[in-house]
Amino acid sequence: xxxxxxxxVNEDFLSLxxxxxxxxxxxxxLDLLVLAFGAACWIYQxxxxxxxxxxxxxxxxxxxxxxxxxxxxxxxxxTLISAxxxxxxxxxxxxxxxTAEGMTVFAVMTAGLFPLIHLGRVxxxxxxxxxPNQRGLWPNFRSPLEWDVFAVSTYLTxxxxxxxxxxxxxxxxxxxxxxxxxxxxxxxxxLGWRGTNTQWKHYNNAYIYFAALATPLVFSVHSVVSWDxxxxxxxxxxxxxxxxxxxxxxxxxxxxxxxTLMVPMRKIFGLEKYLTDWHFDSMGKILLFTxxxxxxxxxxxxFMAWYSxxxxxxxxxxxxxxxxxxxxxxxxxxxxCLIPLLCIKKTVRTNVWxxxxxxxxxxxxxxxxxxxxxxxxxxxxxxxxVWRQYHPTLVDVGISIGSxxxxxxxxxxxxxxxPAMAIVEIKExxxxxRKKARAA
Amino acid sequence: MSKKxxxxxxxxxxVDTTIDAxxxxxxxxRKMTVITPVPNHEIADEIDDTQSPVRLCTFVGGLVGGILxxxxxxxxxLDWPLITNGKEILSxxxxxxxxxxxxxxIGGLTNLVAMLFFSGLPNLNVTxxxxxxxxxxxxxxxxxxxxxxxxxxxxxxxxxxxxxxxFDAA
Numbered sequence: 017x018x019x020x021x022x023x024x025v026n027e028d029f030l031s032l033x034x035x036x037x038x039x040x041x042x043x044x045x046l047d048l049l050v051l052a053f054g055a056a057c058w059i060y061q062x063x064x065x066x067x068x069x070x071x072x073x074x075x076x077x078x079x080x081x082x083x084x085x086x087x088x089x090x091x092x093x094x095t096l097i098s099a100x101x102x103x104x105x106x107x108x109x110x111x112x113x114x115t116a117e118g119m120t121v122f123a124v125m126t127a128g129l130f131p132l133i134h135l136g137r138v139x140x141x142x143x144x145x146x147x148p149n150q151r152g153l154w155p156n157f158r159s160p161l162e163w164d165v166f167a168v169s170t171y172l173t174x175x176x177x178x179x180x181x182x183x184x185x186x187x188x189x190x191x192x193x194x195x196x197x198x199x200x201x202x203x204x205x206x207l208g209w210r211g212t213n214t215q216w217k218h219y220n221n222a223y224i225y226f227a228a229l230a231t232p233l234v235f236s237v238h239s240v241v242s243w244d245x246x247x248x249x250x251x252x253x254x255x256x257x258x259x260x261x262x263x264x265x266x267x268x269x270x271x272x273x274x275x276t277l278m279v280p281m282r283k284i285f286g287l288e289k290y291l292t293d294w295h296f297d298s299m300g301k302i303l304l305f306t307x308x309x310x311x312x313x314x315x316x317x318x319f320m321a322w323y324s325x326x327x328x329x330x331x332x333x334x335x336x337x338x339x340x341x342x343x344x345x346x347x348x349x350x351x352x353c354l355i356p357l358l359c360i361k362k363t364v365r366t367n368v369w370x371x372x373x374x375x376x377x378x379x380x381x382x383x384x385x386x387x388x389x390x391x392x393x394x395x396x397x398x399x400x401x402v403w404r405q406y407h408p409t410l411v412d413v414g415i416s417i418g419s420x421x422x423x424x425x426x427x428x429x430x431x432x433x434x435p436a437m438a439i440v441e442i443k444e445x446x447x448x449x450r451k452k453a454r455a456a
Numbered sequence: 457m458s459k460k461x462x463x464x465x466x467x468x469x470x471v472d473t474t475i476d477a478x479x480x481x482x483x484x485x486r487k488m489t490v491i492t493p494v495p496n497h498e499i500a501d502e503i504d505d506t507q508s509p510v511r512l513c514t515f516v517g518g519l520v521g522g523i524l525x526x527x528x529x530x531x532x533x534l535d536w537p538l539i540t541n542g543k544e545i546l547s548x549x550x551x552x553x554x555x556x557x558x559x560x561x562i563g564g565l566t567n568l569v570a571m572l573f574f575s576g577l578p579n580l581n582v583t584x585x586x587x588x589x590x591x592x593x594x595x596x597x598x599x600x601x602x603x604x605x606x607x608x609x610x611x612x613x614x615x616x617x618x619x620x621x622x623f624d625a626a
Binding site: 022146152153156159163166170173174178184188189191192208209210211212216218219220222225226232240440444448449450451 | 503510540541553556
């Protein structure tokens with residue numbers, strides 16, 4: 017990066033905002049087709065009833081809640097990178113945080129759809145909101161499901177605000193080079209930012225406090241999501257390890273998705289000088305560290321099931337590994353515990369396409385982790401009389417695949433219409449232009 | 457809508473020459489605004505050493521949010537006392553989660569509003585004291601003054617390395 021100048025950074029990143037290419041349109045249309053299929057599945061489910069999905073007693077939480085937890089988890093890395101790494105003054109975050117933040121906002125927007133899809137009667141979604149019913153009875157604030165409403169909506173709001181605030185100076189940069197309608201939109205969105213000393217002072221102060229507020233929020237949200245499970249007395253769920261286990265898993269899957277998105281972006285837009293081996297090396301270290309925590313959590317769960325002497329707990333965990341859906345458990349172990357161990361070697365961490373392949377396995381593995389926890393615990397509950405396997409239908413699967421297209425649609429729009437790299441923050445890590453230094 | 461002001465705008469290529477010019481203008485007791493493409497601590501320390509009030513607003517917002525969150529849980533539970541999950545009517549640990557979320561939510565939104573308010577945003581009408589190059593790689597100093605003082609101010613700015621100096625009339 018030492019050969020870069022402020023002007024060159026502007027030119028490189030503003031070129032990403034040029035009119036979309038034919039390839040982008042093809043990708044976007046394909047994405048919309050998949051999204052339309054997912055939407056059609058949801059409409060069919062609304063018309064037919066929840067029986068259209070594969071949910072059946074005792075597995076009343078299935079793919080939709082799996083998808084919800086998966087997408088909330090993906091949404092963790094963005095705020096982790098923008099807030100936590102900002103407070104630690106980690107310089108590698110500057111080049112990757114904007115993409116990661118965008119990913120966070122879109123992932124949480126995707127996650128937010130699943131409780132609505134899962135409701136069935138989606139038009140009654142407002143029953144989740146904290147207001148009293150016609151008898152003056154308020155929601156139960158002791159319920160983890162109500163905590164979830166507060167946690168996820170707060171996380172979405174704060175992540176979106178944090179994302180927008182970070183964008184303001186970059187939108188001002190985009191405003192100055194844009195023309196026509198784009199100029200008007202960027203002018204409005206940048207709020208008339210000029211970069212005066214007063215504006216920077218308040219901006220930097222506010223940014224630190226956003227980071228300070230968002231940091232505990234990152235850890236709280238997935239803790240609260242984990243309590244949706246841990247607060248119940250279901251075997252396989254009722255464990256005190258769930259909050260740190262879920263938080264580590266969320267960071268693990270989020271970093272995995274950041275790598276999955278950034279490697280093709282780097283190649284397509286020619287960002288090799290901004291997204292270097294050093295960035296992937298650093299992300300590889302986080303991936304390895306969180307993979308080890310997740311592996312430890314899997315081992316602890318198994319140990320506690322055996323050591324507790326509780327027959328229900330033992331039975332559930334035996335079923336997870338060796339039951340009819342045991343293959344899902346071993347996919348999870350392979351993808352989350354074994355394959356990320358390759359990141360121990362620096363040559364692997366600095367091999368960009370190698371990291372891309374590992375990240376794909378991490379995404380698959382983390383989706384299966386949620387599937388194993390949710391579906392296998394419910395299908396093999398206390399009473400053998402009600403044990404029943406879950407079989408997904410085209411509706412469940414279609415909506416799940418559609419969620420990836422929903423996320424992809426926002427991400428494709430983001431990289432074409434908003435500065436996908438943090439222009440100002442990348443300039444900040446370049447040498448400041450000095451007359452005396454140049455003379456020397 | 458802010459009133460349009462007249463003044464001298466100088467464009468600098470380097471941060472050190474900008475700082476030299478700021479020092480010279482401070483000696484002349486001139487008010488000024490410095491515009492930079494990135495935040496710069498040297499310039500910030502030179503021109504303004506006061507603390508931003510945004511942090512105080514954020515603290516107050518967070519405090520109010522936390523109180524509101526806890527009050528919501530406690531008041532609604534006392535309004536219709538109904539024991540659920542075998543927990544007390546005023547169940548402090550579960551209520552702390554809503555309290556925390558409201559602290560962060562209201563604190564974060566107050567932080568945003570305070571930042572916008574003190575930064576004078578949104579303000580789409582300011583045209584004076586700005587040059588598009590300040591979003592690229594140039595540093596600017598805007599000195600509000602009348603036409604009679606402009607020549608003197610421009611001289612100070614030029615002598616400290618400004619690559620371009622111009623007078624913007626009101």
